[in-house]
Amino acid sequence: MIELTPVSVTLPDSKVPTKDMVRDIVATFLTKDWPSVDPDSLTTSYHATFSNGHCQVERPKPITGIPTEPLKVFIKFHKETGVDIEVLKHLVPSKQEEARLCYEYGRSGLGAKVYGFFKTRDGTLGRVDEFLDARNMEPEDVENAEIRADVARGLAIFHAMETSLAKKAAEPFYEAVMRGLKKYYKMDKLKALGKEGGVNVDNLVDFDFATRLKKVVDKLKSLGGKVGWCIHDVQYMNVLVKNDPKQGESKIVLIDFEFVMHNYRAFDIGGHFMQKMFKWFDEESKIVNCRRYTEEEKEHFCEEYARQWNKLTGDSDTGDHVFVESEYGYMLAITFDIHNMLCFMAEEDDKDPLNLLGLNKLFDEFVNQYARLGLDVT
Template identity: 85%
Template sequence: MAMLTPVSVALPDNKEPTKTMVRDIVATFLTKEWPFVDPETLTTSYHALFANGHCRVERPKPTTGIPAEPLRVFIKFHKETGDMEIFKHLVPSKQEEALFCYEYGRSGLGAKVYGLFQTRDGTLGRVDEFLDARNMEPEDVENAVIRADVARGLAMFHAMETSLAKKAVEPFYEAILNGLKKYHKMDKLKVLGKAGGVSVDNLIDYDFAARLKKVVGKLESVGGKAGWCIHDVQFMNVLVKNDPKEGESKIVLVDFEFVMRNYRAFDIGGHFMQKMFKWFDEESKIADCRKYTEEERRHFCEEYAGQWNKLTGDSDTGDQVFVESEYGYMLAITFDVHNMLCFMTEEDDKDPLNLLGLNKLFDEFVDQYARLGLEVP
């Protein structure tokens, strides 16, 4: 199922497929009814993001009989980008990602993968099951039921058995420490901030690398455990089902381009942190909501620990997971800070909304670092 299949389609320069192209791609894997669909009857919705493009596709319901194949599918198109250069030796290849998604889908936790393809122009992509769901909003996790489902979902993801090779955690931190050192005190970034009308001088002069090293040391000292981490745990990568079946989880995790081994605290703390951000909002990257309360975070960690123990046979407590998450909060912030500084450098980005979001990340890191007493020598 995760074998790469060539398709007789060449995408245009803007990479947006026509309806005929969409039909032909889907028909490569769904061969009973899709090949005979009139492309003009398709309803398609294409969206281009920085790293990828995706297309939602729906065909009309047959006039007679029960459909033998899905009426709706989701197509993901991968773009070639250089913004993650320092992590390229760690992240899965597109085929490995497809295999991971396939295994995740087979587990019943995520969308089924119908096939992995390559177009004649070299674009890689995937045809997935369409999920009847919406992007999670910050307010959703204030609902205890949804919050518990996210916690259990992350625990199942982190403990998942997969064909991917388990790599050590240390190379990730070697890479990100080197990246943060590169941007430390970089004049170009200060100039871009001033051009955008938002000073980021304090952030650029802040030694994230030295402090991140200390955070990792503290996490190791409390016995932080590793698992398969998503890394990109922004709320757009958690879907809330519109009509879940009774007893079924209300959420689904998506977007596994950056899946690799890391401390589970990275995703847990990152989830708490990401409640405050809406990175694809056109008016503000900072969400208009309150932070996760301690009571909510402890509830999340209790639910997580219960699910983790059920899968692994461990006997972790919610308190243990909570302590790990306190350090993971800062791990996730440094990852986002690094990637935003990389984007600024490569793209000369000076969008004031991005700059304000960057400063918000900085403030959160400084506050958390001080709150945990790590500034004390």
């Protein structure tokens, strides 16, 4: 079991740790080699997003002897700043629950090992994880059948995983998201921000997502949609592709479990298909310049997923049934992203034209999918 461990480090106001601090944090958990490491010999690389910071740390290989502890680790820092998605606060896992889930996932051999969960003197929470020799997945990667199959199996394994987290019904999640969408419905501030950013989002803001989301959820429920532990944030940067996987080992690793909740598995599957069109951290365009998932690729993905799901659960789902679920999950994932982006706009006065163009792309995808499945006339 992973426990919260106090560390004798006080981060500066910038929250960027010094090399001494990094050494002391790691040495709290890796107690054989790391305490004697000269901080000046460390190679560190710190990066920050609006919600977290992370640091890759590497120590020199010893001149003599074989190292008994890893030379390279990954530290994740949870920042207190950033947009709080108020309507989801009561549903998302706490940082300690997230750390416990990561620990359990790592012990399964499917993810990075968690060496420790810590709290600094200034109150910052974080984890020291195994460093994985891997890169972020690119949209084009899923055009490779082997990688696509590994992602399908990886999601099925995660969805069916037994964890110590308490299972909650999916309904409160959608009630919360619909409540948030109603808040932003026809909000003049959002329209004004769009105009200031040079991108008209009036049609999106005036679109009643909440009512339509309820219809999608009701339809999925009527189809007997299966539930499991969903990641929710399935953008491709949250899938790592191993640089040198062992024979027979999965080529991918799933990461970032801040939004893990029990939900319809279709959310992650449809969301994976949808996210092939976006790169949310790209500085030139949030919309990728490559082809979308083909029907044949989706069918292959769903067959691989169903095979793995059945193996773990004893169910007899078909790839066709998983595919049908994913068609509705596609819209579940879109509305979640739209909700979160509108929240960010409203709270941070965001008018970045690249974000706004991405938002309109999500809107178009929802409208087209909703019409294609005939939900606009039922």
